Amino acid sequence: MSKNINFDKIAHQPAYRVVSEKIRNAILSGEIKTGELLPTETDLAKQFGVTRSTIREAIRLLEHGGILGRADRKRLVVTLPETDAVGRSVSSALLMHQVTYEELWQVAMGLEPLASKLACTTATKQDKQLLAENLVLTRDVMNDHDALLAAEIEFHNLLANATHNSALLLARAPLNELFYPVAWGEIIRALSPGERILVAHQHIYAAICDNNPDKAEEWMKKHMEDFRRGIEMGNLGFDQPVPVAP
Amino acid sequence: MSKNINFDKIAHQPAYRVVSEKIRNAILSGEIKTGELLPTETDLAKQFGVTRSTIREAIRLLEHGGILGRADRKRLVVTLPETDAVGRSVSSALLMHQVTYEELWQVAMGLEPLASKLACTTATKQDKQLLAENLVLTRDVMNDHDALLAAEIEFHNLLANATHNSALLLARAPLNELFYPVAWGEIIRALSPGERILVAHQHIYAAICDNNPDKAEEWMKKHMEDFRRGIEMGNLGFDQPVPVAP
DNA sequence: ATTGACATATTGTCCGACAATAAGTCAATA
DNA sequence: TATTGACTTATTGTCGGACAATATGTCAAT
Structure with missing residues (x-):
């Protein structure tokens, strides 16, 4: 050498x-x-x-x-990059990595209860107002699958917004784009768990108004567990890759 | 009309x-x-x-x-988008939103303990091997600020990789690019908390080898709390925006 | 097995052109 | 007054062609 x-x-x-x-x-x-x-x-x-x-x-x-x-x-x-602008890059990446429902659920389990907890101390009056309106809407569209799905997704978004934490918003962007639309869509269509959804949302909302972080976190965890059961019971496998939207 | x-x-x-x-x-x-x-x-x-x-x-x-x-x-x-490729878009977005240390820490508090917990059941022999090597390295460079910082960041990365959850990897990308480099950098320089870092890492590693999710989660939480105290004690305000790297 | 010479394919960069469209001005008109 | 219409101008979107720089492949010479 x-x-x-x-x-x-x-x-x-x-x-x-x-x-x-x-x-x-x-x-x-x-x-x-x-x-x-x-x-x-x-x-x-x-x-x-x-x-x-x-x-x-x-x-x-x-x-x-x-x-x-x-x-x-x-x-x-x-322009200030909005979450969905950035979210789309992330979603592409995840789809190519063949991300599974389980993986997304695990992230959701890390972030959504956290968001609930944080929102208790950060939510403004207007945030609460929007959440309240969303609850009314949810009740009204209980039997319209598509509208219910939209309302459910909106609730989680409003909640995340109420934390006023941009890092959290961006981190959970893929949930919005990949997880909820696809997975909830299937679950709602298959199991019609409208009541359970509404009850959970109501408890979370109440906890936020009561400024009770632990309760908010707990109910969101329950909510997400319901979610997981929904995926398992529905015809989509928990460990299956999220399909690419057409 | x-x-x-x-x-x-x-x-x-x-x-x-x-x-x-x-x-x-x-x-x-x-x-x-x-x-x-x-x-x-x-x-x-x-x-x-x-x-x-x-x-x-x-x-x-x-x-x-x-x-x-x-x-x-x-x-x-x-190509399969790597985390850092996507991470840079996210980081730009966060910087423009003037994300604070606190916001990033909150996300870290949601994701890192989760990663520790998950890694207990998903880490392969090779993952553990890499973590072990990182511990040795960390001990060796205890007095070299820059090297210590690099080792600390690598530990968290190895841990996240060990979950084999691509959604989690992407969600925590901004921590890698914005949070740890800047915040830890300052903390290590100011407080030299090398020992505490190593001890926490060792306990987490041990918990993973023992397949003890709760312990892994707990120690990571402690580790992150140390982290927060470091930020508060250092000369960077917890509620200050993360500065743009030069 | 390495080198050198050569042809080829592909990207990076330049130039100049023109159509499509927003925005501004100003007069005509109801 | 307020709306319309005609005109000008600035800016982007798209085109087509050109050439230099660089990888790739081939083949012969050593």
């Missing part, structure tokens, strides 16, 4: 990546603030000294992450 | 989006399998009947989500 000199790998990044990183940094560092318009493509091209095509590719790279959106479907603005 | 006819909003998507969605669906539905090469840009352009520029923009859109990577830095391949 001859004596070797070790060179570092040279890191040649294509221009569109470099530009993308620069813009990303400018946004994250607050140099361009949320809500501000991004310079026009021709401007950017001049500034960076590259062609408009390159700029466009750089922008596409960021657009998917949700930190760029469009104000009027023409000019691009810097 | 005149009688109105309500038309649905027409959903005119730019071509690069449509193409991007089509490719995405082909990937998610398994039409193109993981590891396969994507057709060349010129091919795709012909197939979709658009220009290569359009194809390229469509591809960039997907590239960021991590479901496309490059085999040899030329041809694109369909």
Whole structure:
């Protein structure tokens, strides 16, 4: 073996990546603030000294992450990434990993009771108001499978929002997009557990109004256990991969 | 008020989006399998009947989500999105939302004890082996702040990997990228709590080997509480936004 | 088995062009 | 006054073609 000199790998990044990183940094560092318009493509091209095509590719790279959106479907603005924007990347990833109902349920079991607990101390009047309205709605649509599913999902969302914890919101995004729609959809259709759902929601809501974190957490755990039983009893296997939506 | 006819909003998507969605669906539905090469840009352009520029923009859109990577830095391949690929989108989002240490800690408190518990029943011999090696490493670098930080982060990663739950891995991605590096970094530098870290890790490891979920969960909770105290005692406020890395 | 020379395929980048569409201005009109 | 219409302008979406840089493959020479 001859004596070797070790060179570092040279890191040649294509221009569109470099530009993308620069813009990303400018946004994250607050140099361009949320809500501000991004310079026009021709401007950017001049500034960076590259062609408009390159700029466009750089922008596409960021657009998917949700930190760029469009104000009027023409000019691009810097936007606060909403949970569902980011959530879709995560969902794709999970689907490709063939995530199972069980895996998602385990995460839900970690996050949803936590959300219930936290919401007790963080929920504003308006949060509670929205939850209350959701309860009424749920009762009203008890026999409409689709509407019931939507209301159920909304309840969990409202609850999560009431924590005002953006990290929690993002962490549970895949539950919203993959878990509840698919799994609850099947369960509700197969077992019609509308009453049990409503009772659990009511207890959680009451606990939040009473500022009783332990009770809120407990009832959410029960709720999620119901959920698991539903999956097991329904015709979808608990350890089966979540199917790709058509 | 005149009688109105309500038309649905027409959903005119730019071509690069449509193409991007089509490719995405082909990937998610398994039409193109993981590891396969994507057709060349010129091919795709012909197939979709658009220009290569359009194809390229469509591809960039997907590239960021991590479901496309490059085999040899030329041809694109369909890849399983790794946690850190997706994690970066999430991290950007959180930084823009000015997420606080407290918010991240709350999520960590929901997920890390859960991971400990699950790992007890899912960890393979190799997982345990890796954890054991990490413990040795941790002891060895006890006085090297940077190395200690790296070892600490690696421990939590190994633990999460040992659950073999991809949903959990993705949900905790932001902890890896934002929380531990920044917060632990500061804590370790300020308080040098090397011993306490090691002791906690050892107990968790022991619990996993003994197949004792409750003990594993408990010790991880203690560990995270230490963590919180560290943040509070250090000079970083618990309720302060996590700073953007330079 | 390694090297070198060569042809080929594919991506990265550039340029220039034009259509489609939002936004702004201003006059005409009911 | 408020709505409509015609016009201008700025900006994005899409096209087509061009060329350089780089991997890949082949074949001969050593």
